[in-house]
Amino acid sequence: MPTKPVHHRTHETMIVQSWQRCRESGLNHNSTPNIDRLAGGSLSSLLDEHHSLLTTTHNEVLPYYENLLLNSKSQVMLADHQGYVLQNWGDQRFKRDNQEIFTPGSGWQESTLGTNAIGTALKTGNIVQIERDEHFLISNRFMTGSAAPIFGIDREMLGVIDISTDTYLPESHTLGLVKIMSQAVENQLITSHFKGEYFILRFNTSIENIDSQWSGLIVFDENGLVISANHRAEIMLGCDLKLVNISQLFMINVSQLVNQPEGFQVPLVTTQQFRVHGIVHKPVQAKPRALDFRAEIKPEKSARHVSDQHRFQLDELNLGDPVMEKAVAQSKRIIDKNIPILISGETGVGKEVFVKAMHYSSLRSKQNLITVNCAAIPQELVESELFGYEKGAFTGSSSKGYIGLIRKADKGTLFLDEIGDMPLNVQARLLRVLQERRVNPLGSTESYPVDFKLVSATNCNLKESVAAGTFRQDLYYRVSGLNIELPALRHRRDRQKLIQFLLKYYAENKQHTEITERAMDSFNRHPWPGNIRQLVSVIQIAQAMSDNEPIDFEHLPDDFFTDMEASENHGETLIVGQENKPLTAATDSNTNNIIALYQSLNCNISKTAAQLSVSRNTVYKRLRESGFK
Numbered sequence: 001m002p003t004k005p006v007h008h009r010t011h012e013t014m015i016v017q018s019w020q021r022c023r024e025s026g027l028n029h030n031s032t033p034n035i036d037r038l039a040g041g042s043l044s045s046l047l048d049e050h051h052s053l054l055t056t057t058h059n060e061v062l063p064y065y066e067n068l069l070l071n072s073k074s075q076v077m078l079a080d081h082q083g084y085v086l087q088n089w090g091d092q093r094f095k096r097d098n099q100e101i102f103t104p105g106s107g108w109q110e111s112t113l114g115t116n117a118i119g120t121a122l123k124t125g126n127i128v129q130i131e132r133d134e135h136f137l138i139s140n141r142f143m144t145g146s147a148a149p150i151f152g153i154d155r156e157m158l159g160v161i162d163i164s165t166d167t168y169l170p171e172s173h174t175l176g177l178v179k180i181m182s183q184a185v186e187n188q189l190i191t192s193h194f195k196g197e198y199f200i201l202r203f204n205t206s207i208e209n210i211d212s213q214w215s216g217l218i219v220f221d222e223n224g225l226v227i228s229a230n231h232r233a234e235i236m237l238g239c240d241l242k243l244v245n246i247s248q249l250f251m252i253n254v255s256q257l258v259n260q261p262e263g264f265q266v267p268l269v270t271t272q273q274f275r276v277h278g279i280v281h282k283p284v285q286a287k288p289r290a291l292d293f294r295a296e297i298k299p300e301k302s303a304r305h306v307s308d309q310h311r312f313q314l315d316e317l318n319l320g321d322p323v324m325e326k327a328v329a330q331s332k333r334i335i336d337k338n339i340p341i342l343i344s345g346e347t348g349v350g351k352e353v354f355v356k357a358m359h360y361s362s363l364r365s366k367q368n369l370i371t372v373n374c375a376a377i378p379q380e381l382v383e384s385e386l387f388g389y390e391k392g393a394f395t396g397s398s399s400k401g402y403i404g405l406i407r408k409a410d411k412g413t414l415f416l417d418e419i420g421d422m423p424l425n426v427q428a429r430l431l432r433v434l435q436e437r438r439v440n441p442l443g444s445t446e447s448y449p450v451d452f453k454l455v456s457a458t459n460c461n462l463k464e465s466v467a468a469g470t471f472r473q474d475l476y477y478r479v480s481g482l483n484i485e486l487p488a489l490r491h492r493r494d495r496q497k498l499i500q501f502l503l504k505y506y507a508e509n510k511q512h513t514e515i516t517e518r519a520m521d522s523f524n525r526h527p528w529p530g531n532i533r534q535l536v537s538v539i540q541i542a543q544a545m546s547d548n549e550p551i552d553f554e555h556l557p558d559d560f561f562t563d564m565e566a567s568e569n570h571g572e573t574l575i576v577g578q579e580n581k582p583l584t585a586a587t588d589s590n591t592n593n594i595i596a597l598y599q600s601l602n603c604n605i606s607k608t609a610a611q612l613s614v615s616r617n618t619v620y621k622r623l624r625e626s627g628f629k
């Protein structure tokens with residue numbers, strides 16, 4: 001028997017624990033459901049108390065319901081933090097003894113009605129999906145519910161949004177929707193409460209998905225003190241954002257952030273070295289300081305990233321290595337043809353840099369290059385992020401839905417990074433888009449034509465994923481017109497030239513580009529398990545440490561020598577694998593070790609990745625496989 005994926009086991013544990021609580025509350029499976037119903041005065045004072053949550057939810061949720069769920073035989077509920085339904089939308093289809101079970105005022109606490117989406121989401125503080133037979137009371141087993149908590153401006157749990165149905169709705173669809181709905185409400189509560197009064201930073205992994213509900217939001221004052229933030233910001237930054245200063249989160253001075261024009265776009269680097277893009281909205285009364293109003297925003301040196309600096313052309317990446325030379329020549333031949341390109345290679349070999357260079361060397365260079373990191377988008381959201389969704393015309397609402405990343409790439413290039421991590425159901429929809437060259441947003445009856453150059457990248461072996469059943473074979477043939485494998489740094493014959501190039505490229509001034517012979521020799525012999533990414537980081541540290549002297553051993557970080565010793569002790573240039581660094585960590589660490597480390601580091605992806613010396617994507621992947629993300 002195959003063992004179940006860890007996320008199923010996590011879900012099962014959650015249900016077992018909930019059932020245990022039900023027994024402790026004196027329930028048994030045959031207990032009669034006793035719905036506690038608030039009436040008259042108590043109900044109206046409850047509705048008054050939650051007026052702002054109610055109207056915000058109404059404005060944010062109704063358009064989703066009307067467009068996405070109207071024909072789905074389901075009902076959407078908003079309940080307060082104690083489990084009392086405040087409002088419901090949709091088909092009033094759930095009745096018992098002729099009485100509706102989800103009317104406003106009905107209490108869906110776990111202790112009285114057993115395991116159920118509203119009660120159990122409140123009890124655990126997590127997004128839950130309770131399938132029919134997972135309800136504790138037999139009488140509730142006719143429905144399936146998906147619920148997500150809503151957090152308020154002080155990060156307190158205000159209530160939950162639930163979608164319940166007694167027919168079939170795909171699991172990822174409803175879970176994704178409750179997540180979007182709860183996040184939309186939370187974002188709206190924060191922006192309407194603080195807008196105009198404080199600075200609001202909205203950030204995401206790229207500028208292209210900054211208008212998504214999944215962007216982080218941070219509200220801060222002119223001194224940089226964080227006043228409020230959404231749940232997403234805490235997850236992305238991996239820390240509690242209470243009472244911290246924005247300068248502790250990003251490598252930027254507060255004055256640089258607050259002295260920019262309204263709606264200014266800024267590349268940011270988190271203190272964990274994770275690149276994001278942000279937009280800053282200013283308070284109405286904030287006055288720019290005259291002196292440094294035009295201060296240019298520059299991430300600090302150690303955070304420099306090639307792709308933010310310079311638009312490489314393909315030829316610039318060819319420094320003489322025969323494999324690179326062939327890769328560049330092949331790409332140039334087909335870049336303007338309608339043939340998809342699949343780039344593979346170990347982590348850090350420069351796949352993203354290569355794709356950008358392809359785009360900027362192509363006829364589409366003036367159009368958008370849209371990067372989708374399939375590993376970083378939460379699984380249930382990949383669909384809505386890619387294909388978009390429509391809210392339809394909704395009077396008074398500024399939100400018209402979300403166009404989706406594929407349509408944003410129209411006329412330009414669509415880059416699907418880590419394509420091997422795309423969930424199977426999304427693969428099926430992507431295949432349709434690639435065949436028909438049309439996109440059908442969630443909830444829309446219309447489809448829209450799209451024209452883009454498709455480039456994908458992977459650091460896993462997609463053919464093996466096809467054999468393992470995690471990647472569709474038909475999609476594999478659609479995305480892999482031309483396969484280009486970028487060489488590992490240790491195999492590149494132009495290594496010395498590249499090192500010299502990077503020393504100049506990342507230097508702040510002339511002195512920093514010099515390097516002693518013995519240091520250069522060890523650079524040349526190093527196994528570079530993290531490839532160019534690791535090389536860049538060593539160079540940046542060495543340049544910072546070396547002041548005005550040529551770079552020598554004493555300027556190099558400890559890890560540099562640890563890797564070197566490890567490879568020399570093994571008498572080989574490291575194991576050749578997809579993600580090479582695993583030498584010390586990932587090869588002998590199993591999923592449980594990663595989870596334990598991740599938890600011990602306060603669920604910080606970047607720190608976990610750094611400690612294991614693997615990419616953040618690998619950590620995402622492992623956590624996702626184990627049901628943590």
Ligand SMILES: Nc1ncnc2c1ncn2[C@@H]1O[C@H](COP(=O)(O)OP(=O)(O)OP(=O)(O)O)[C@@H](O)[C@H]1O
Nearest residue numbers: 305306307347348349350351352353459532533615
């Ligand atoms: N030719 C180059 N010149 C300067 N810097 C480079 C070059 N190639 C790669 N880099 C730097 O190396 C780092 C890794 O590059 P990139 O993100 O493109 O690798 P990747 O193969 O896509 O990695 P992953 O698979 O982990 O996503 C980046 O910081 C990038 O700026």
